[in-house]
Amino acid sequence: MKLDFNQNTTIGDLKAQFNTQFKHVKLEFYNRSHTARSGSLPVDQVPDHVLLKEFMKEGTAVHAEFEKTIKISDLEKVFEQDFNLHVQVFRHYGNSWLQTTMSDHWTLQMAEMAAEELEELKQTKLND
Amino acid sequence: MKTEQTSKKYLTDIHKHHVEWINNLSFYKEDLKTFLNRLEEVTKKNNSSEVLSKVEHFQNQFIIQRNHMDELLHDIKIKEKILVDYAATHPVAIDHVRFDENQELMDRVTQFEKIWKDLRKEYLDFIAKWM
Numbered sequence: 001m002k003l004d005f006n007q008n009t010t011i012g013d014l015k016a017q018f019n020t021q022f023k024h025v026k027l028e029f030y031n032r033s034h035t036a037r038s039g040s041l042p043v044d045q046v047p048d049h050v051l052l053k054e055f056m057k058e059g060t061a062v063h064a065e066f067e068k069t070i071k072i073s074d075l076e077k078v079f080e081q082d083f084n085l086h087v088q089v090f091r092h093y094g095n096s097w098l099q100t101t102m103s104d105h106w107t108l109q110m111a112e113m114a115a116e117e118l119e120e121l122k123q124t125k126l127n128d
Numbered sequence: 129m130k131t132e133q134t135s136k137k138y139l140t141d142i143h144k145h146h147v148e149w150i151n152n153l154s155f156y157k158e159d160l161k162t163f164l165n166r167l168e169e170v171t172k173k174n175n176s177s178e179v180l181s182k183v184e185h186f187q188n189q190f191i192i193q194r195n196h197m198d199e200l201l202h203d204i205k206i207k208e209k210i211l212v213d214y215a216a217t218h219p220v221a222i223d224h225v226r227f228d229e230n231q232e233l234m235d236r237v238t239q240f241e242k243i244w245k246d247l248r249k250e251y252l253d254f255i256a257k258w259m
Contacts, residue, residue, distance in 0.1 A: 039177040039180070039181065091184070093168070093171070093183075093187065094168045094171070096171060096172075098171070098180055098183065098184050098187075099177075099180065099184075100184065101177075101180075101181045101184065102181050102184045102185045102188060103184060103188055106188075114187070114188065114191050117191050117194070118164065118187060118191065121160070121161055121164055121194070122161075122164065122165070122168075
């Protein structure tokens, strides 16, 4: 998974880049950091139009590459430590998104597959 | 060296076990679909972090346990096919022949049923609290 961003990239643009590679998992950005296995509050969520310069150091241009097998907690830690971006990973479920806290030790790929499996199970129910 | 523990049983007894396990596992899979739908209802009514993290926990467990169910069903059906094939090629006095029943498979089924029972109880307590 490749992500290119700099200070003038919006939160929305970065999320969109991520979602070209993951359909059932998404990123949300927050004004505050969180600890492992804890969630972030909706009130702290950063809107899509906000530029990354609100958080990142001046002059930072990033070309980041992540394996799909990276753990969710590690991905969040990289964003936090390297780019000063407070990120939470969400998993699609039904008509909503669930913030991953209990699955922080899962990989992005596992989270994507889990969401697909849940969707498949729901479809099976509808077809019964 | 790993060895498979076995116990000698009549074909009809082993077949009965297989049918019972397959039926139970199929029933649990049906349960699981209902459980997931109820979880979705819970998330519509409650969006506290406490509830959502438990929903996530149950979803994760259901996915993991469903995979275990599929693996068990697959392995039981393979054992059953071996018996059926043997009976078809050795029809004479088949009712009096004792076969090895795979103890490892039986233990896996027993272990799974315990985990499922505990998870089901934990889930039903959660649903009772939040529905």
